[in-house]
Amino acid sequence: MKLKQLEGLLGDLQQFTAPKVELEQYATGPHIASRMLYTAENSFDDITGKVVADFGCGCGTLSVASSLLDAEHVVGIDIDPQSLELAQENAADLELDIDLIQCDIKNLNLRGLLVDSVVMNPPFGTSRKGADMEFISMGLKVATRAVYSLHKTSTREHIKKVALRNCNAISAEVLCELRYNLPRTYKFHKQNEVDIAVDFWRFVPRARDEGSTASSVTNLKQRRMHR
Amino acid sequence: MRLLTHNMLASNARGAVTGYPLKLQVVKWSTKEAEPNPEFLRGMLPKIDWPALVAATQALGLPELLPEAPPTDAELSAEGAAADEGSALRRLHRALLEIHIEEGALVCPDTDRCFPISRGVPNMLLHEDEVRN
Numbered sequence: 158m159k160l161k162q163l164e165g166l167l168g169d170l171q172q173f174t175a176p177k178v179e180l181e182q183y184a185t186g187p188h189i190a191s192r193m194l195y196t197a198e199n200s201f202d203d204i205t206g207k208v209v210a211d212f213g214c215g216c217g218t219l220s221v222a223s224s225l226l227d228a229e230h231v232v233g234i235d236i237d238p239q240s241l242e243l244a245q246e247n248a249a250d251l252e253l254d255i256d257l258i259q260c261d262i263k264n265l266n267l268r269g270l271l272v273d274s275v276v277m278n279p280p281f282g283t284s285r286k287g288a289d290m291e292f293i294s295m296g297l298k299v300a301t302r303a304v305y306s307l308h309k310t311s312t313r314e315h316i317k318k319v320a321l322r323n324c325n326a327i328s329a330e331v332l333c334e335l336r337y338n339l340p341r342t343y344k345f346h347k348q349n350e351v352d353i354a355v356d357f358w359r360f361v362p363r364a365r366d367e368g369s370t371a372s373s374v375t376n377l378k379q380r381r382m383h384r
Numbered sequence: 385m386r387l388l389t390h391n392m393l394a395s396n397a398r399g400a401v402t403g404y405p406l407k408l409q410v411v412k413w414s415t416k417e418a419e420p421n422p423e424f425l426r427g428m429l430p431k432i433d434w435p436a437l438v439a440a441t442q443a444l445g446l447p448e449l450l451p452e453a454p455p456t457d458a459e460l461s462a463e464g465a466a467a468d469e470g471s472a473l474r475r476l477h478r479a480l481l482e483i484h485i486e487e488g489a490l491v492c493p494d495t496d497r498c499f500p501i502s503r504g505v506p507n508m509l510l511h512e513d514e515v516r517n
Contacts, residue, residue: 266400
């Protein structure tokens with residue numbers, strides 16, 4: 158599938174009608190989402206024929222994009238039931254099979270080595286501090302190939318340090334810097350539109366033994382305390 | 385939710401040891417055909433927890449679908465396996481990717497905590513006092 162075609166299909170998806178600020182629900186626009194997944198597939202071979210998990214899938218944009226690029230099995234995970242309903246409708250409209258799970262990412266327990274790649278547009282940790290690192294930590298526990306994610310450019314050094322030191326990444330690379338165009342989503346936004354600088358990351362997890370399970374983020378927390 | 389997802393999902397409620405495999409209770413399920421991908425299935429087989437997959441098909445009332453022991457790579461690679469409805473490859477494909485659990489529940493094997501499946505989506509949310517510290 159061509160990039161323009163992918164972007165076009167993602168542009169037709171339904172978006173949040175009443176986004177929840179505590180979950181930092183911001184839609185992943187078709188421009189960014191299509192480029193994320195296109196890069197993951199064409200530069201790294203991480204999507205087509207693979208098992209892909211979408212953390213904090215919201216209305217399912219990255220899940221749908223993975224499925225359109227012929228991921229063999231896609232699992233979207235979100236805490237919010239309204240988002241999951243939208244994701245289900247979006248997948249059904251395009252006749253895509255996407256499995257959905259309602260779960261808080263920090264309590265997710267996925268066994269072993271079944272997930273190849275994790276894709277996500279996680280909370281940036283603005284509303285609840287540390288939410289971004291919980292997503293990265295869990296992504297690196299679950300993925301065997303790679304984790305693709307978006308984070309504010311202003312947090313670049315912090316993210317790199319924590320991913321490598323505490324989250325079991327063997328590499329953490331910013332693939333490109335993007336302008337994330339945020340339309341006025343919440344009442345507290347003073348401007349109608351604001352561009353923020355966002356990094357598109359690729360994290361590679363350290364190889365794990367078979368049978369290892371991804372449990373909660375307790376390890377991360379403990380290591381933080383011991384530092 | 386399909387059985388490939390069931391095969392990777394575990395409970396993380398307080399008191400769970402491994403929380404795996406989740407016991408499947410089925411009220412309603414459906415089948416949706418999908419194109420089999422032999423290469424994917426051969427790569428997936430060694431990663432699958434076979435007893436958990438067999439138990440799930442039994443919970444669905446399909447005891448004939450899968451054998452007790454996993455198929456060999458040679459069986460999956462047999463000529464014409466993708467086209468033959470009864471082949472080991474097609475059975476594995478059907479079990480993992482064509483069966484959709486619509487309504488039912490997942491039950492933690494360690495704590496008996498029940499996670500409902502509604503409109504195809506399992507709800508794994510925990511109450512605050514169930515979260516591990």
